[in-house]
Amino acid sequence: MKTALSLAAASTLIALAGAAAPASAGAPQSAAAAVEKCYGIALAGKNDCKAGPGTTCAGTSSVNYAGNAFKEVKPGTCLSLGGTLQPHDGHAAPKPRKA
Numbered sequence: 313m314k315t316a317l318s319l320a321a322a323s324t325l326i327a328l329a330g331a332a333a334p335a336s337a338g339a340p341q342s343a344a345a346a347v348e349k350c351y352g353i354a355l356a357g358k359n360d361c362k363a364g365p366g367t368t369c370a371g372t373s374s375v376n377y378a379g380n381a382f383k384e385v386k387p388g389t390c391l392s393l394g395g396t397l398q399p400h401d402g403h404a405a406p407k408p409r410k411a
Contacts, residue, residue: 349382350390353406360384377403
């Protein structure tokens with residue numbers, strides 16, 4: 313009885329996973345490519361989601377310009393704003409650079 317129930321549960325999970333896969337696989341990637349994560353430019357409480365250790369989601373950064381907090385910006389603009397494309401230590405104010 314336990315084996316049959318386990319097999320039925322496993323089959324259901326596999327079927328659900330298979331049904332969900334085409335929807336996510338066919339999602340347009342252009343939306344993700346329309347922005348890039350720019351670290352070190354967000355003000356306290358103004359970061360976007362998934363900002364790194366100690367900041368679980370949007371608005372959770374506790375200091376200005378945290379190196380592990382990002383804002384989503386147009387591709388190609390991060391460095392000119394003084395940010396970085398990778399998380400980093402510290403929270404110094406960004407120094408804008410000419411492109």
